[in-house]
Amino acid sequence: MANFKALFKDTAIYGLSSIVGRFLNYLLVPLYTHYMPKASGDYGVSTNMYAYTALVFVVLTFGMETTLFRYANDEREEPDTVFSTAFCTVGFLTAVFLAAVFGFIGPISSELGYGAHPEYLLMMATVVGLDALQALPFSFLRFQRRAVRFASLKLLFIFLNIALNVFYFVVLGKTSVFYVFFINLLCTGFITFFFIPDLFRLRWKVDFGLLRRMLSYSWPILLLGIVGILNQVADKILFPMVYPDKAGANVELGVYGSCVKIAMIMAMITQAFRYAYEPIVFAKAKDADRKEYYASAMKYFLIFTLLAFLCVVGYMPVLQYILGEEYREGLKVVPIVMVAEIMMGVYFNLSFWYKLIDRTIFGALFSLAGCAALLAVNLWGIPHYSYMACAWGGVAGYGTAMLLSYIVGQRLNPIPYPMRTLTGYVLLAALFYWLLTLLPADAPMWQSLGLATLLVVAYAAVILWKERLFRNEKMKK
Numbered sequence: 488m489a490n491f492k493a494l495f496k497d498t499a500i501y502g503l504s505s506i507v508g509r510f511l512n513y514l515l516v517p518l519y520t521h522y523m524p525k526a527s528g529d530y531g532v533s534t535n536m537y538a539y540t541a542l543v544f545v546v547l548t549f550g551m552e553t554t555l556f557r558y559a560n561d562e563r564e565e566p567d568t569v570f571s572t573a574f575c576t577v578g579f580l581t582a583v584f585l586a587a588v589f590g591f592i593g594p595i596s597s598e599l600g601y602g603a604h605p606e607y608l609l610m611m612a613t614v615v616g617l618d619a620l621q622a623l624p625f626s627f628l629r630f631q632r633r634a635v636r637f638a639s640l641k642l643l644f645i646f647l648n649i650a651l652n653v654f655y656f657v658v659l660g661k662t663s664v665f666y667v668f669f670i671n672l673l674c675t676g677f678i679t680f681f682f683i684p685d686l687f688r689l690r691w692k693v694d695f696g697l698l699r700r701m702l703s704y705s706w707p708i709l710l711l712g713i714v715g716i717l718n719q720v721a722d723k724i725l726f727p728m729v730y731p732d733k734a735g736a737n738v739e740l741g742v743y744g745s746c747v748k749i750a751m752i753m754a755m756i757t758q759a760f761r762y763a764y765e766p767i768v769f770a771k772a773k774d775a776d777r778k779e780y781y782a783s784a785m786k787y788f789l790i791f792t793l794l795a796f797l798c799v800v801g802y803m804p805v806l807q808y809i810l811g812e813e814y815r816e817g818l819k820v821v822p823i824v825m826v827a828e829i830m831m832g833v834y835f836n837l838s839f840w841y842k843l844i845d846r847t848i849f850g851a852l853f854s855l856a857g858c859a860a861l862l863a864v865n866l867w868g869i870p871h872y873s874y875m876a877c878a879w880g881g882v883a884g885y886g887t888a889m890l891l892s893y894i895v896g897q898r899l900n901p902i903p904y905p906m907r908t909l910t911g912y913v914l915l916a917a918l919f920y921w922l923l924t925l926l927p928a929d930a931p932m933w934q935s936l937g938l939a940t941l942l943v944v945a946y947a948a949v950i951l952w953k954e955r956l957f958r959n960e961k962m963k964k
Contacts (some may be wrong), residue, residue, distance in 0.1 A: 523662055722861070801940070823875075
């Protein structure tokens with residue numbers, strides 16, 4: 488019970504920086520979709536560029552965030568040495584990356600379709616480099632259970648970013664995507680300075696024997712991370728390449744990218760859960776009740792994500808106003824993308840069996856299979872169905888990885904997941920979603936919101952009754 492209290496407490500704090508922070512960033516979506524006209528394609532450029540930076544970030548961090556938890560929790564290792572060894576590895580990779588980008592900016596920008604704006608690449612390359620250097624200090628804060636400092640720095644970045652965006656777009660009347668990248672660079676550089684005192688306080692030592700062991704552990708996680716992030720961003724990278732109308736590709740991508748922001752509530756929940764859950768999983772690896780703990784964590788994760796799904800799709804008549812009117816045509820992708828995000832969260836929960844037994848290669852293989860499914864759907868579907876193929880590609884990719892991880896994991900390191908209960912909750916949420924779709928599109932808002940509220944309350948009531956009944960039966964035993 489103490490572990491669950493720690494999990495819920497840390498999830499709440501990390502959620503403040505993740506969920507609240509992402510919510511505040513939602514304020515930028517109406518800002519961008521009102522001040523950057525759909526026809527300009529600037530929001531599509533932003534969506535495409537951030538997809539590239541997400542991929543590069545995974546490469547530069549080289550799986551060292553998870554590797555840090557694995558070895559810092561090893562009683563035979565000194566946490567400061569683990570951190571400094573990991574940080575120097577990431578720092579070296581970042582230096583090589585930035586040297587390559589700045590040295591060959593001309594051909595790189597032309598190849599990516601930004602020959603007229605190489606400054607976009609220079610700014611975002613610097614941003615992702617600084618993000619990579621911050622990743623290990625942020626992870627070390629999580630290892631030290633310094634959740635308040637972690638959340639404070641994340642929220643500081645967000646508030647500063649929002650303030651500057653409002654100033655440039657609303658006060659100064661700017662409409663170019665250039666200012667989106669420029670502001671991100673300013674804010675990321677500012678946050679980096681807060682880690683300098685922490686870095687000076689450490690006892691720095693690079694242990695090359697430890698580094699070999701860490702690299703042996705981390706390279707499958709790197710492959711897993713690359714394939715995993717491709718599952719999230721490959722559609723946004725591929726879209727301008729394979730969409731038949733090259734002139735209109737960024738316009739369509741902008742519509743898709745803006746609507747996906749509404750569906751990202753699932754990514755927020757998963758991220759907050761991951762920040763709190765990952766350190767506890769490794770710390771609890773030797774406990775006798777660890778498998779029951781993992782099974783219960785999966786159940787509660789699924790309960791809350793299904794509740795979030797019903798809230799978002801049910802209150803879409805209100806949430807749609809987050810977007811500028813000309814971008815709302817893509818809202819039909821939101822339920823599909825949210826289902827994909829739930830699958831990703833379930834896959835994350837399932838992934839610990841191979842991390843805990845140091846067989847991370849399985850994660851790479853599962854994600855590779857999922858990525859293959861996603862790429863196949865996108866490459867075939869985008870020319871025919873535009874961004875709807877992107878949404879369904881995510882379901883195909885995460886669904887494949889999720890099923891493979893469950894099937895193989897139950898053979899090699901079985902965990903007693905309550906599958907009948909989980910299936911029942913999924914079917915209940917699916918039934919309530921179907922009831923929501925029965926209302927005509929032109930139904931009065933009070934009818935839509937009334938039905939949504941009724942179904943959300945009914946779902947919560949069923950869950951509370953079911954879980955209380957389960958606990959009573961368990962106590963009798």
